[in-house]
Amino acid sequence: MSEHDVKSAVLRANERFYQAFTRGDFTTMRDVWAEHAELTCLHPGSSLLHGQREVLGAWQQILTAPAPVALRCHDPQVQVHGDVAIVTCYEGNAGQAPHLAATNIFLLENERWRMVHHQAGPLAQARPAPPTTRSGSSMN
Amino acid sequence: MSEHDVKSAVLRANERFYQAFTRGDFTTMRDVWAEHAELTCLHPGSSLLHGQREVLGAWQQILTAPAPVALRCHDPQVQVHGDVAIVTCYEGNAGQAPHLAATNIFLLENERWRMVHHQAGPLAQARPAPPTTRSGSSMN
Numbered sequence: 001m002s003e004h005d006v007k008s009a010v011l012r013a014n015e016r017f018y019q020a021f022t023r024g025d026f027t028t029m030r031d032v033w034a035e036h037a038e039l040t041c042l043h044p045g046s047s048l049l050h051g052q053r054e055v056l057g058a059w060q061q062i063l064t065a066p067a068p069v070a071l072r073c074h075d076p077q078v079q080v081h082g083d084v085a086i087v088t089c090y091e092g093n094a095g096q097a098p099h100l101a102a103t104n105i106f107l108l109e110n111e112r113w114r115m116v117h118h119q120a121g122p123l124a125q126a127r128p129a130p131p132t133t134r135s136g137s138s139m140n
Numbered sequence: 141m142s143e144h145d146v147k148s149a150v151l152r153a154n155e156r157f158y159q160a161f162t163r164g165d166f167t168t169m170r171d172v173w174a175e176h177a178e179l180t181c182l183h184p185g186s187s188l189l190h191g192q193r194e195v196l197g198a199w200q201q202i203l204t205a206p207a208p209v210a211l212r213c214h215d216p217q218v219q220v221h222g223d224v225a226i227v228t229c230y231e232g233n234a235g236q237a238p239h240l241a242a243t244n245i246f247l248l249e250n251e252r253w254r255m256v257h258h259q260a261g262p263l264a265q266a267r268p269a270p271p272t273t274r275s276g277s278s279m280n
Binding site (some may be wrong): 018123 | 142182185186217221224228230241243247257259261262265267
């Protein structure tokens with residue numbers, strides 16, 4: 001598989017994470033995360049969540065909240081190192097300028113890119129509003 | 141090499157990153173980061189730095205500032221996936237409660253664990269002050 005194809009596959013996995021988020025779809029979110037590997041997650045402002053139970057439990061709470069957050073991914077950048085891929089991107093509510101920066105780490109588990117770690121933290125200044133409100137798909 | 145030895149080697153690389161930070165030692169900081177791999181960095185509140193020139197240029201500015209920051213690492217947790225290791229930890233100024241959460245990613249490059257990505261972001265509430273002001277070295 002070419003480097004371009006690998007990065008495209010990683011970006012699709014990353015996109016699926018934000019789709020699950022935006023749709024409040026916990027079934028997909030659970031599937032986005034790795035099944036066998038150790039999971040960790042640092043939500044903005046929060047202490048470390050460690051392990052399936054803590055990480056997925058928090059996502060279940062977030063995604064079943066009465067007002068789900070339509071969080072979009074902007075300008076994802078991918079680095080691939082063998083079976084591990086690092087995605088950095090910005091996050092913003094639909095139609096608004098991105099206000100968070102994120103690191104998403106994926107592991108190739110049984111030939112699928114599955115998330116093993118997520119950290120998001122606030123930007124001091126929101127990024128300029130993107131030209132479209134669709135999720136980004138650039139690859140550098 | 142046992143899993144324990146691998147994690148110890150990763151933690152030493154992580155510790156060296158914080159020593160370089162605390163000592164304002166740019167030569168060591170430059171050596172902590174990978175030589176050949178793509179580098180990315182998300183400082184608290186800041187936009188993505190991408191590539192050797194941007195990432196190391198920012199570190200040179202930070203480390204040569206008149207008042208260097210004695211930043212300590214607390215409670216590092218390590219996940220190893222082949223040649224890539226993910227360290228999550230808290231960061232705090234010497235003698236103070238940790239006020240940041242961080243993701244540090246290391247790549248085994250020419251048999252040395254070298255940093256390829258760092259993100260740090262603020263905690264909403266500072267963590268309880270650690271029992272000692274020494275850098276942590278726990279391994280889970």
